[in-house]
Amino acid sequence: MGELVRKRVRVEGIVQGVGFRPFVYSLATGLGLAGHVGNDVHGVFVEVEGPASGIRRFLRMLREQAPPLAVVARISVADVAAVAETGFRVVDSDSTGSRAALVSSDTATCADCLGEITDPEDRRSAYPFTNCTHCGPRFTIVRDVPYDRPNTTMAGFALCARCEAEYRDPANRRFHAQPVCCPDCGPRLRLTDSGGVALQGDPLIEAVAVLARGEVLGVKGLGGYHLAVDATNSDAAATLRKRKHREDKPFAVMVASVEQARSLCAIDDAEQAALTSRRRPIVLLNRLPDAPVAPSVAPGNHQLGLMLPYTPLHHLLLRRFPRPIVLTSGNVSDEPIAYLDDDALARLGDIADAFLVHDRPIHVRTDDSVVRVVGGRTMPVRRSRGYVPEPVTLPWPFPQPVLACGAELKNTFGVAKGEHVFVSHHIGDLENYETLRSFTAGIEHFRRLFDVEPRVVAHDLHPEYLSTKYAAEVDGAELVGVQHHHAHIASCLADNGESGPVLGVAFDGTGYGGDGSIWGGEFLVADLTGFRRQGHLEPVPLPGGTTAIKQPWRTAVAYLAECGNLSPDLDVLQRNANWAEVAALSRWGRHAPPASSAGRLFDAVAAILGVRDLINYEGQAAIELEQLADTTEAGEYPVSISGGPVLRVRGSDLVRSVVADLRAATPLPVIAARFHNGLAAAVVDVCGRMRDSTGIGTVALSGGVFQNLVLLQRVTMLLDRNGFRTLLHSQVPPNDGGISLGQAAVAGALCRARR
Known part of the structure; x- marks a missing residue:
């Protein structure tokens, strides 16, 4: 066998709660090596002893064959003296020292666990809290590190003999799975009325009956409470919307399978990959014209936010309920999601007709994540469950x-x-x-x-x-x-992973500018240490300040005044009788602060086209304007760019062209498209001028306005044609x-x- 070699190995990254110790144990014993493995505040520590050839194979396979949920950031190896040890052990965790271990995110139910809960002969058949080292709750139950059961909200559930045996068996995929449980020793499901009084019968069967009756069901999930109704039932969705005080903002929809998702939305390969990933985010998808979903689920919206089940409870519920369900955050509009049981009953008791709950505590409230796919890449809109705290x-x-x-x-x-x-x-x-x-x-x-x-x-x-x-x-x-x-x-x-410098285009609603004014349509030369404002949208007053954000018609009045088009025959002015007072207000700086905001420009055009005078949620006017645009239209409105060294982009030129086409009875989708295309061309024009003066050819696009796919795709296409390199978001939202x-x-x- 040759001379014995012993190595001390440190593995850092996401290596706790993902089956890494069982993996190391199986790898070492399979190679006939001795030693031990354990968790500590830095990650995983290993000492391994055996022939040099076996140690080399072990170290190579340690990275190449890591468990599916593991992310190995670094492996360090040091020589230590051989001690002629026999056997390989999993040792107790070491909780001393400065914490550096990474914590895994919550992960959707794996295929093996799903097979168990759907197998009538399995002891975990229909058990809604089934999990293993490859799936289940992580971040939402972790109180502290190292990631061991006593440091989670599972600490109060003592393992039964059979679960203890699985936990101690190196050949079992639940070997050292911290949330391991079963119907004998784990959390329990129950159904209550709106006041928290337990109801008789099988909780899942009775919960399905609540949905079937068109009632609102509160559901305790991984990171908080959801509110659910039958997504095909118009009255049920309208009732939920009324009780939740959520007038227009779309609800998320959960479907049982990819096949059911395809009956509602057009889905390409990248979007399917996002839907079925272990993170299970809500994916924003283009809705099919005949999608069998109640209009009140996403009123006036051409998209649906779909997600697949990500817990055993969701799978079991949707196997019994044959239709898609609304699954929206358990809160009243603008409040955070409820996650504590008593608080949920107090805050949601007037919304839900019944609650499907359990007794596993949630330590951290965590909303569902939302993504959309851009050019084959996932772009987060809201980064939360499934991603955090990676x-x-x-x-x-x-x-x-x-x-x-x-x-x-x-x-x-x-x-x-x-x-x-x-x-x-x-x-x-x-x-x-x-x-x-x-x-x-x-x-x-x-x-x-x-x-x-x-x-x-x-x-x-x-x-x-x-x-x-x-x-x-x-x-x-x-x-x-x-x-x-x-x-x-x-x-x-x-x-x-870059430090710049870049040409930065930051388009959003409003932000506090370096000069104390309101910015929002910015062209910067920037690196991580500083920036220079190289251009911006020409500032336009916001009549009434923040009131104009909620009432886009006010910004429309300001833009119409700016381009000399305040004509009383325009529909937007006829719909808002006090427009003249607002126009006068826009001339008073104190009550109408100037803003170089791209978001407010979108608001103004949306109001002028009759899309939205008042909004019920942030960005609503711009979202509906984006959806109105005819993406086959290639025409664009001209925009003048003046000034130097700081360039000024006249957004009022776009508004002037919008009004001219509106008077010419041009179809609204064509006008909306030409507006988007004209703004995109102006962005690239400014970037070209900045490149000429700086020599920088990389452009970074950020800010909430770049969640608009019509604008984003047009800008990136034109930048590419003009030889630029473009940076977009993929790990955190642009908003x-x-x-x-x-x-x-x-x-x-x-x-x-x-x-």
């Missing part, structure tokens, strides 16, 4: 631990150390008190989970953002203010949900620059 790994280390507090709307925060930025789950809009509490509690949890004591706190420049005010109260840390649109571009850079990553990246770069 880090964004950067090519450079952070010299000091960083806390990034994010934006005010669509908030996420981030903590960073080493090479990792742990971007949080979706928090929401901080103007809501419960959301603010979720923000502060989430930061404390992440700081503890990843052992981050921030030395630098990054924040937005807006002095009234609650995230900014929170940053100012963190003791003993250096504050780094990051301009909003610089953070957008830095986020795109970090998303792509404000990605701001925290950008803030962290900027803070880290500034620290490195000082050193």
Whole structure:
């Protein structure tokens, strides 16, 4: 056998809660090697002993054959003295030291577990909490690391003899699976009325009956409560919408299978891959004209947000209920999702007719993730369950631990150390008190989970953002203010593992500008350490300030005044009788702050075309304008670009052309398309001028407006034709949900620059 060799091996990455120790055990014993494996606060530690040839095979296979959920970031190996050990063991975890272990995200039910719950002969038949090392709850049940059962919300469920045997059996896929359980020892399902009183009968069968009667069912999921109704029942969907105070915003729909999804939407290979991935996000898909879904599920929307079942409970429910179901966040409009049982009953009792609940506690509330597919790549719209807390790994280390507090709307925060930025789950809009509490509690949890004591706190420049005010109260840390649109571009850079410089196009609704004014249609020359504003949309007043955001017709009036088209015969003015007062208001700076906002330009055009005068959720007018556009139309409206060294793009030129075509009775879809195409051409024109003056040929696109696929695809096509290299988002959203990553990246770069 040759001389014995012993190696000490350290494996870092997502290697806890994913079956890595059982994998190492099986690998070592299969090769006839001795030693041990265990978890600690850094990841997985191994000592392995045997012939040199066996050790070499072991180290090669350690990376090449890692379990499906594992992400091996680094393997380090050191020589140690051989001790002629026999046998290989899984040893107790070591919880001492500074935490550096990564935590796995919650993962959809694997094929093996699905086979068990659908097998009438299996002891886990129809058991809604079946899981193994390849699937199940992770982040939402983890209280601390190392990832061991006592550090999860499964601590209160003592293993029965049979589950204990599986847990200890190296040949079983539940070997050291921390949430392992069965009907004898695990969580239990029950159905209650709206007041929490348990109802008689089989909970699943009775829950299906609730849906079949057209009633609203509350469902406790992985990261919180959902509200469910029959998605084909117009009255049921309308009732849910009324009780939830959600007037127009689309509901997500869960379907039992890809086949059922194809009966509702057109789905390509990349979209199917996103739907069926272990992350199981909501995927935004183009709706089929005859899709059997109630109009009130997604009123006026050509798309549906579909997802597949991701827990055994979902699978069991949809196997008994033959139709797609609405599965929307368990909250009243603008509140965070309910996740604590008593709170859910209190907040949702007037919405749900019954609750399908269980007794496994949820430690962290986590909404469903939302994605759309762009050019074959997945772009997050909301990054949460299934993705968090897996880090964004950067090519450079952070010299000091960083806390990034994010934006005010669509908030996420981030903590960073080493090479990792742990971007949080979706928090929401901080103007809501419960959301603010979720923000502060989430930061404390992440700081503890990843052992981050921030030395630098990054924040937005807006002095009234609650995230900014929170940053100012963190003791003993250096504050780094990051301009909003610089953070957008830095986020795109970090998303792509680059440091710049790039030509950054940051289009969104509003953000606090470097000069104290409202920005939102920005062309920057930027890297991670700084930026220069090279161009912007020409500012236009927002009559009534934030009121104009909720009433797009006000911005339409401002744009019509700007381009000299305030004619009383226009429909938008006839629909809004006090337009003249608003026009006068737009001339008063105090009550009509100027804004270079791309989002408000979309709002104005939407109102002029009669798409939407008032909005019920953020971005509604722009979303409906995008869906109106005829994507076969190649025409575009001209836009003048003036100024220097800071270029000014006249959005009012687009509005002038919109009005002219409207008067000429041009079809609205054609006008909407020409508007999108004209703005896209202007973006590329500005980028060309910036390239001429800087020599930079890479463009980063970020900001919520670039969730608009018509604009995004047109811009990227034109950039490609003109020889540019384009960076897009794929790990975090382009909207404000990605701001925290950008803030962290900027803070880290500034620290490195000082050193």
